[in-house]
Amino acid sequence: MKGFDESKFESFVFEKMSKGKIPGLSVVLVKDGELIYSRGFGFRDVERGLEATPNTIYGIGSVTKSFTALAIMQLVEEGKLNLEDPLEKYLPLKMRPKDEPIRIVNLLTHSSGIPALGYAEAFIRNVIGEEATWIPMASYEDMLAFLSGAEEWAEAKPGLKFFYLNEGYVLLGYIVEKVSGMRYEDYVKRKILSPLNMNRSYFSEEEVGKDPEVAVPYLLTKDGKRVRSAYPFGITADGGLLSNVLDLSRYLTMYLNRGSYGEAQLLSKEGIEEMEKPRIEVPYRLLGNESYGLGWIITPNFLGHKLVGHSGSVLVSTAYAGYLPGPRIGVAVLANSSGYSLSHIGAYALALALGKDPERALPFIKRERIMERLTGRYEAYKGTIRAEVVQRGAMLYLEIKGKYTELIIPLVPEELSEEYARFKVPQLTGWLEAEFKINGEEVTLIYERYKLKRVGPI
Template identity: 45%
Template structure:
């Protein structure tokens, strides 16, 4: 194992776990089929003092969608359906948007034209007691009725026109797999995906997962200390999978191998290429050109090469699994809270692919925004402001004279001269910071003022 990657992983993961109060994280990182890192950090169960390992079982949330997409593509290869088939052909509901049929590929690529209907959000929120929303869906048939209603009354675009992430569409795909295969979805995955690939701990049967002695306890990390939480069992093919980083690494390695791993073929090369072909640009861009294929996110601008994979979040379980085929890299990260699993996975994948993980946009943002927090003072202490990070923005609050509060949104997160924008009375205000690392000084040019961040003795930046 390269010492640099091991050190990066330990420092980076522990810092994120500390900042987010995450009990446990598990990681599997491979290059050219050889493990670079395969271990756990922290605890799978705080109450019993059980450590997290590479074999710890977690809820994988929307990483399940990649497995569902593989199942659908297997049925396509068997000639049981076509990607261009209307989904309603295999469902007990009418699924049309603006009189046009929603097709299988529309559901796989989240391009049905139906904005998110929020069934999973309401189910998780209500089940965990985090809000007032309540949907007691325990059967995919209830979600199908919800989807049909949404298609009639909530659709905003014609099928294929734009991206709207739609969990309900993947529930429908799971039902289609069951109807065409004659198997329960959990059994289909076991026989045709998990079993052949040797994914021994992967299941869509929540009772099987709950019975595992290696199951990670899910935690509400907003509590102090983090408190055990419940997870709903009504989530299906869209996010109801359970797995380990070892298992997910095998799945990613199979997809990176164009559908083959250790002599076992779960998909043809052409089917994998079909999954990876971008169908819709993502609304939120990280690297530029970020898109969704069929059950996978595609990042062609990732510094280490094209990254393909999927993230997942149930709030109390989070993760990311992906691969960079041209560099032979595959990665899987799972956690029992929310430490930023995609950021961890991408940073490790970048390092393994020979790129600088600190150049990734979220790492740049963390470094720059953290540096800018603190108290800034004007000439002879006449004016003082406090700057605090709020997400990827800054909150500026006037201390002397008191009263003014403004949100600063990043325009350019340059490490030397970051620039932010604020709005006041209909006007746009540019706010500029200047970082002098040698002198240990950060200046703030704000409106009419020049302010300087307080420094500790010895020139170390405070804050």
């Protein structure tokens, strides 16, 4: 593709996979209905030395939610339900947070007013061997029992506040079953996967077991070790689909074609636009002003274009799918571990596809680069004090450790630039400041009474 710098993109992917210890990753990029880039990186199975390719199967986690939302919208267009219908019209579950009914649109937009109840998190952690509360949830009846009393957990009336609620999408899956007369998985296969020729996208362990190219899921432990793990089969409408980037390229193409793929029309143009309509503000900030639509997160201004996308994670497998309706470009990224945000890799690819330099155009990449410059080993005058600045997630910490003592200081960013960075340090009596001065390769830290200079990497 003209303007897409493959070398720059692949260098970025290798860098992030290396730092995040991601074993394998696959990417696809589409434009105007054509595949313009596809590539596998690293291993789908480290121990057996098997490479990842565009055909490799991974769990896509919450990207599944867009499939569920699409299924609901298909039933809306068939006249079988309405987005304003109350939940209790279809399910024997009378949940009325703050005495208001939860409607289908509230479940689709995570605006039920009920904060996350944690069923999926607990289930996944049990499957991968973490100590977590065991939730015996294998059936529709189990979910109804689990949700009994959940309305008392509500923090807002439906429609007023965003609370990401996996359980809400499980209920949407049950509504699909109730209205269509088919199992949720069968409906999605027949009405979405088959028309799109997504013939290697699965829900069940049995189907996955028959596929010759499935990525081994890996858990990245808290001490940085990579451990073979297992997929959390049993999750459905909220995050249970497994797929590959080539199948997802056809899924994205359907959205870019305004609901059509080949001879099939999965949803009307108006229906697709309903899914892409911003409905409630979300706290996630890729570029600012993000909102949730129907099964998708909407970024109104991604380098001058609307971005429609969603991330997914089941801890041992991660995903991102996104597209730009205007220039008709889509990207899908899948990996067999966590370790780095795939939405950032997707955004990097989209920026390059638009002919932009992501290192300068994407604020979160610039922020990452500055924080990378600040990490390292620091020393005070003549080495009297030795410290380290380390990064964990999106935070930096100043650590001063000895044989018997240690001091770990969180640094809350206030100002970040290529020459200067200022952080707040919480105290019981208020805040202190930590300042970094950046001059080429020289980095100086001023904190409380001390001046320290960066002397090397960790």
